[in-house]
Amino acid sequence: MPVLLGDKLVIAISSRALFDLDESHRVYEQEGLEAYRLYQIEREDTPLDRGEAFTLVEKLLRINQLLDGETRVEVVLLSRNSADTGLRVFNSIQHYNLNITRAAFAGGRSPFTYIPAFGCHLFLSTHAEDVRSTLEAGFAAATILPAKRPREQRDELRIAFDGDAVLFSDESEQVFQREGLAAFQASELASAREPLRGGPFKPFLAALNRIQSEFPNGDCPIRTALFTARSAPAHERVIRTLREWNIRLDESLFLGGLDKSEFLRAFGADLFFDDQEGHCQRAVGFVPTGHVPHGISNLKSRG
Template identity: 40%
Template sequence: MTALKAVNAELRNDYSENEELFKVILIDDSSSSDFLMNQIREHGLDRLITLLPVTEDQLVSELKRNNTHLYLSDEPNRLKVQEALNEGVAAAIMFTPKTDMPVFEDQLRVAFDGDAVLFSNEFQGVGLKAFLKNEKQNVEKPMKKGPFKGFLEVLIKLQKKLHNRGLYKKCPIHTYLVTSRGAGCDGYRALNTLRTWGLELDEAVFVGGANKGPTLQRIKPHIFFDDQQRHVDASLEVGTVACLVPYQTKNK
């Protein structure tokens, strides 16, 4: 939350309260709303967090009504997360490590996997040899969008507003691509796709199928999104909050 407050503080320096800011909606379907609201005020987060009492059957419709760009759930049941994804809302199941890795308080760092997260899931069940052959044949062809393209667009839109103020090296938003793709045709296609979309991340790391843990330990993101449990587990092992993006069953 500290990094989100830092981003909002920079945005408020030159932009009015009506401009885009990070806004957190805490969804609560219990009777503890008063207690939670008091805790939010006590920690000075009432300008950042809004409490929204919502029943389970209202959840997805409320997410859409509030123009939600990202929905995170710590419940192991993925049905509502999947339903949100199917309705075009970036959504994931959030896992918290037992020991937190130290993170930057004045810069929000967000890391994304590529396939089935930023890009489409066109390689589900395809072997490595077939995958590499396809990438070589389609190296200049942009991939289709994945469920988190819209969320990345929002991050980069805010980032560009900060860049317009001259905040480049000290920009409070930093984005990363951490993908199992290699540095050959498969990696080039990922970068070319982002370039075609007009979305350039601050750093791209191609681990070539290796463990993503050491990379995440180096860049220290506040949050990491991946579609494979093994990469989520590797993230948790180094103390990074990791979010599992379930396979999308419906494309809109």
């Protein structure tokens, strides 16, 4: 009987998000594929350094240990490497005792096509086009931004989300971009009891919620937070939407356009997801950040 991952939280991650492959990538860009292949083979017993998303993955996998070894979180490696060059990645996984056993090595092509087959709730990568393709296919995804900051030594996993175009659809953001703040506030006030449509990260947050519910109150290793530029009166629609979805956030910050960076540092996010590149570039100096290239703001940036 085949093994199914449908009842688990499934996170897909690229090798460059999990490990520091910057030097290897320079070899590929400057000397070509064959030089890269030889470089990795010669060093396949040398563990790679931790990448930007390593700590996040480590904390996610630790949740299984807290649930008496019951596997509720699965991390899958999706890589543009071939299996030949990817052996160093698997050896590094073993070196760090990460319980990652499933992988797809796409041999130079985008691995995002395997996300539906694995049933992934989230894909983290450093390759922006793979992330865009994943979002267009209807799955949560983010481009991990480089920061090289010291990593937080804390067991609790803290994940922060922007609202519009991330947890929620960009329908309200479209009003703001077309007509300005006053029209946005008026539209949200008039629609306060009409739930927002879900954004690409709604299923991921719902899956996190299901795992949170398995822990006693006050003893959960996961903490979630919303960091939104909204303020009153646009807050009510967000609160009622989450209530309608039966999804809980541990913290909600309505910042009214204030810069999110210091608030994210105060929260201690292990990863923050936002759709706007400017917000991401400011936040990455404070916390690990994933850009979500989704919604009207990113249509403009691509145009």
